[in-house]
Amino acid sequence: MLVELGHYALVLAFALTLVVSVVPLWGALNGDGRLMAVATPVSVTVFFLVLVSFAVLTGAYVASDFSVVNVYENSHSAKPLLFKITGVWGNHEGSMLLWVLILVFFGALVGVFGGNLPDDLRATTLAVQGWISAGFLLFMLATSNPFNRYENPPIEGNDLNPILQDIGLAIHPPLLYVGYVGFSITFSFAVAALILGRTDAAWARWVRPWTLLAWSFLTLGIAMGSYWAYYELGWGGWWFWDPVENASFMPWLAGTALLHSAIVMEKREALKVWTVLLAIFTFSLSLLGAFLVRSGVLTSVHAFATDPSRGVFILGLLCLFIGGSLSLFAWRAPMLKQGGLFAPISREGGLVLNNLFLTAATAAVLVGTLYPLVLDAITGEMISVGEPFFNLTFGPLMVPLLMAVPFGPILAWKRGDLLAASQRLYAAFGLALLMTLFTFWLWGMERVLAPLGVGLAVWVMAGAISEIVTRVKFFEIGPKRGFARLYGLPGSAWGTATAHFGIGVTVLGIVTSSAFQEEQVRTMRPGDTVNVSGYELTFDGAVPRRGPNFVEEVGHFTVREGGAFVAEMEPSKRVYTARQMPTTEAAIHTIGFSQVYVSLGERRNDGAVDVRAYCKPLITLIWIGCVIMALGAAFSMADRRLRVGAPKPAAKRKQSASVPAE
Amino acid sequence: MTRKQRRLTLIGSAGAVLTLALGLILFALNDQIVFFQSPSDIASQQIPDGQRIRLGGLVEDGSVERSDDAHVKFRVTDTAHSVAVTYQGILPDLFREGQGVVTEGVLTPDGIFVADSVLAKHDENYMPKEVAEALKGQGHWQGGEGAAN
Numbered sequence: 001m002l003v004e005l006g007h008y009a010l011v012l013a014f015a016l017t018l019v020v021s022v023v024p025l026w027g028a029l030n031g032d033g034r035l036m037a038v039a040t041p042v043s044v045t046v047f048f049l050v051l052v053s054f055a056v057l058t059g060a061y062v063a064s065d066f067s068v069v070n071v072y073e074n075s076h077s078a079k080p081l082l083f084k085i086t087g088v089w090g091n092h093e094g095s096m097l098l099w100v101l102i103l104v105f106f107g108a109l110v111g112v113f114g115g116n117l118p119d120d121l122r123a124t125t126l127a128v129q130g131w132i133s134a135g136f137l138l139f140m141l142a143t144s145n146p147f148n149r150y151e152n153p154p155i156e157g158n159d160l161n162p163i164l165q166d167i168g169l170a171i172h173p174p175l176l177y178v179g180y181v182g183f184s185i186t187f188s189f190a191v192a193a194l195i196l197g198r199t200d201a202a203w204a205r206w207v208r209p210w211t212l213l214a215w216s217f218l219t220l221g222i223a224m225g226s227y228w229a230y231y232e233l234g235w236g237g238w239w240f241w242d243p244v245e246n247a248s249f250m251p252w253l254a255g256t257a258l259l260h261s262a263i264v265m266e267k268r269e270a271l272k273v274w275t276v277l278l279a280i281f282t283f284s285l286s287l288l289g290a291f292l293v294r295s296g297v298l299t300s301v302h303a304f305a306t307d308p309s310r311g312v313f314i315l316g317l318l319c320l321f322i323g324g325s326l327s328l329f330a331w332r333a334p335m336l337k338q339g340g341l342f343a344p345i346s347r348e349g350g351l352v353l354n355n356l357f358l359t360a361a362t363a364a365v366l367v368g369t370l371y372p373l374v375l376d377a378i379t380g381e382m383i384s385v386g387e388p389f390f391n392l393t394f395g396p397l398m399v400p401l402l403m404a405v406p407f408g409p410i411l412a413w414k415r416g417d418l419l420a421a422s423q424r425l426y427a428a429f430g431l432a433l434l435m436t437l438f439t440f441w442l443w444g445m446e447r448v449l450a451p452l453g454v455g456l457a458v459w460v461m462a463g464a465i466s467e468i469v470t471r472v473k474f475f476e477i478g479p480k481r482g483f484a485r486l487y488g489l490p491g492s493a494w495g496t497a498t499a500h501f502g503i504g505v506t507v508l509g510i511v512t513s514s515a516f517q518e519e520q521v522r523t524m525r526p527g528d529t530v531n532v533s534g535y536e537l538t539f540d541g542a543v544p545r546r547g548p549n550f551v552e553e554v555g556h557f558t559v560r561e562g563g564a565f566v567a568e569m570e571p572s573k574r575v576y577t578a579r580q581m582p583t584t585e586a587a588i589h590t591i592g593f594s595q596v597y598v599s600l601g602e603r604r605n606d607g608a609v610d611v612r613a614y615c616k617p618l619i620t621l622i623w624i625g626c627v628i629m630a631l632g633a634a635f636s637m638a639d640r641r642l643r644v645g646a647p648k649p650a651a652k653r654k655q656s657a658s659v660p661a662e
Numbered sequence: 663m664t665r666k667q668r669r670l671t672l673i674g675s676a677g678a679v680l681t682l683a684l685g686l687i688l689f690a691l692n693d694q695i696v697f698f699q700s701p702s703d704i705a706s707q708q709i710p711d712g713q714r715i716r717l718g719g720l721v722e723d724g725s726v727e728r729s730d731d732a733h734v735k736f737r738v739t740d741t742a743h744s745v746a747v748t749y750q751g752i753l754p755d756l757f758r759e760g761q762g763v764v765t766e767g768v769l770t771p772d773g774i775f776v777a778d779s780v781l782a783k784h785d786e787n788y789m790p791k792e793v794a795e796a797l798k799g800q801g802h803w804q805g806g807e808g809a810a811n
Contacts, residue, residue, distance in 0.1 A: 234752070344671040356676055360683035367687050371695075382698035384716055384766070389694040393686040397679075521732045521751050573755075582755040601732060601752035610732040612752045 006056030159578030168228030179218025187283035223626035234584035247289030406463020450515035460504030495636025506625030
């Protein structure tokens with residue numbers, strides 16, 4: 001009964017999204033305030049209905065109600081409670097429900113917090129958000145209903161894919177979806193601007209915090225997914241240029257471009273048309289990601305087993321939203337007034353350069369992702385585009401961008417002085433040069449590119465620090481006043497510097513962990529020792545162990561450095577009983593920012609076992625850098641001038657208070 | 663600088679970046695992509711020395727031999743032809759005789775395929791798409807198990 005209630009709530013939500021798609025828009029176009037006022041309460045109601053439906057599905061999972069097809073296929077009564085709950089979105093139907101839940105949640109947020117938006121802009125934005133919600137709710141109801149029932153319920157479920165039975169599933173998809181789907185709001189704002197034919201100051205002030213919010217979650221989601229793959233798959237890699245990873249990376253790149261161009265638009269009223277176009281592109285890439293994962297065109301860890309009707313349906317939605325918004329763009333964009341001239345060497349110029357490189361890099365990733373699919377569809381020839389392709393295309397596009405990063409925030413708006421900016425970066429450049437030479441001295445000439453990479457990372461990090469220090473003239477005014485001024489800096493300045501510092505940290509982690517990693521693959525018997533980067537790993541033997549829904553063979557290793565005990569490590573091979581599926585659980589020991597990583601292969605009859613051991617210097621910096629970037633976005637969102645619903649200046653408030661009286 | 667010059671600078675730099683990106687992509691597509699071959703493809707055509715390829719098929723029953731330092735030898739077959747493969751490293755969890763596998767590496771002049779990566783299916787419902795196609799080509803595909811997605 002309860003399950004039918006969940007289904008019913010979903011149908012009702014669909015019906016209401018149709019209302020919110022049409023009525024407020026009609027009101028906005030005809031200036032009817034009562035019709036526009038429909039948008040907020042209906043959007044909020046839709047959110048609560050989808051929330052009910054999500055809660056019902058979660059309830060069915062917790063209660064192991066195997067009469068529900070979706071629960072039977074993806075759950076098991078012996079599964080720990082956490083994985084019963086996370087299992088809700090560990091499959092196509094449930095994750096789609098989470099996706100839609102976040103989509104309508106963002107709609108409700110705009111409704112509730114959008115009080116200071118112009119009425120017609122809010123109503124139109126919510127209507128556009130309603131179109132997207134309606135499309136995906138219909139998709140769920142027509143092809144992917146999670147509430148289908150069995151007439152004769154089975155006694156036991158099929159269990160969740162063991163790879164997904166991990167804390168990572170609790171964190172990675174929700175973060176990623178908030179990021180992906182968060183860009184729907186910027187998309188809706190962009191389409192609303194095109195429909196209304198104007199992008200005013202309110203538009204720009206609103207778009208940037210939403211973009212920042214979505215972007216920071218997407219950053220964390222991607223980082224979390226990468227770390228999960230790193231420890232769970234046992235291959236020791238953290239990024240595979242898998243098409244589905246690329247599907248999340250492309251909106252991130254476009255979103256990064258978007259949040260930079262939104263700055264220009266907000267501060268200088270320039271790049272309006274471009275910002276609107278980027279907003280459309282970014283969410284289109286999110287939709288493309290949904291299509292790639294759910295249509296069955298890919299075979300990947302992430303791809304859900306699907307039937308073709310879903311692929312066709314999503315492709316239809318994809319064409320409708322992308323095609324529709326781009327046509328609207330072509331028709332209406334010329335109406336948006338351009339403003340704000342600037343010289344090529346200026347803050348705006350720097351941000352344009354950022355956008356050029358980021359969009360070019362997005363295009364390179366897009367080509368690498370889609371080319372094999374297109375070639376297969378046209379010629380039937382099967383190819384794979386892997387790491388070498390992306391290293392050769394993405395890498396060279398990132399290097400000039402990273403070199404330019406420290407200059408951007410130092411240049412003045414409108415017309416900058418490159419020489420003056422360079423003078424403020426002498427210290428950063430010196431430090432970068434020093435670190436480059438130091439790495440050369442440490443590692444010799446065997447890897448020429450790596451020291452340059454280290455130098456580049458240090459340049460970006462030191463550049464971010466110089467920006468803050470020179471901005472408050474820290475050394476000229478002395479530390480006491482200096483700290484006071486640091487405290488007084490606007491959040492957006494801290495945000496920029498923090499995020500730029502973070503990207504430097506990530507780059508440093510990538511360079512050191514890939515260039516200076518040491519790997520040993522050995523067949524080891526109890527008592528054998530293998531040496532990686534100065535750590536001696538002794539294999540002490542293997543013992544069987546039993547978990548809640550798996551049995552495992554645990555290898556015991558002792559790590560020593562120069563004979564002194566460092567740590568014990570216990571990698572294992574598991575077999576999940578319900579599906580009889582084996583998995584590898586790597587053991588990771590963190591030393592400073594570096595990690596020792598051990599995973600087991602097949603066990604031989606004579607008790608020997610294949611062992612793969614790595615030492616990955618500074619690898620954790622990759623993910624720490626991502627967290628720092630997201631933190632930067634948070635600082636920027638906390639900026640008073642941007643805060644959503646921030647009190648307006650007194651004069652303005654009086655003005656807006658007088659509006660109803662007119 | 664006049665308005666026109668500014669616009670030209672913008673268009674010029676945009677053009678330069680796009681040309682760079684396009685050049686890189688075209689060069690990499692020419693050079694860095696890896697073609698998928700079945701054992702029959704390898705038997706019927708000459709593959710240039712040192713060219714990376716992906717080889718896919720079934721792991722032949724009884725062909726897996728392990729030796730020290732995690733070296734493993736096996737044969738990949740599409741039932742019409744088979745190719746000997748050597749690999750050093752940890753095999754994927756679901757690597758088994760008689761199961762589908764995709765390996766990537768280089769064919770040596772004496773006909774042995776030296777693989778540096780081996781991919782097996784992720785779970786029991788999954789057969790690498792390329793392998794399924796290759797087996798279909800040989801007429802040995804028993805569909806119906808929903809295996810090829």
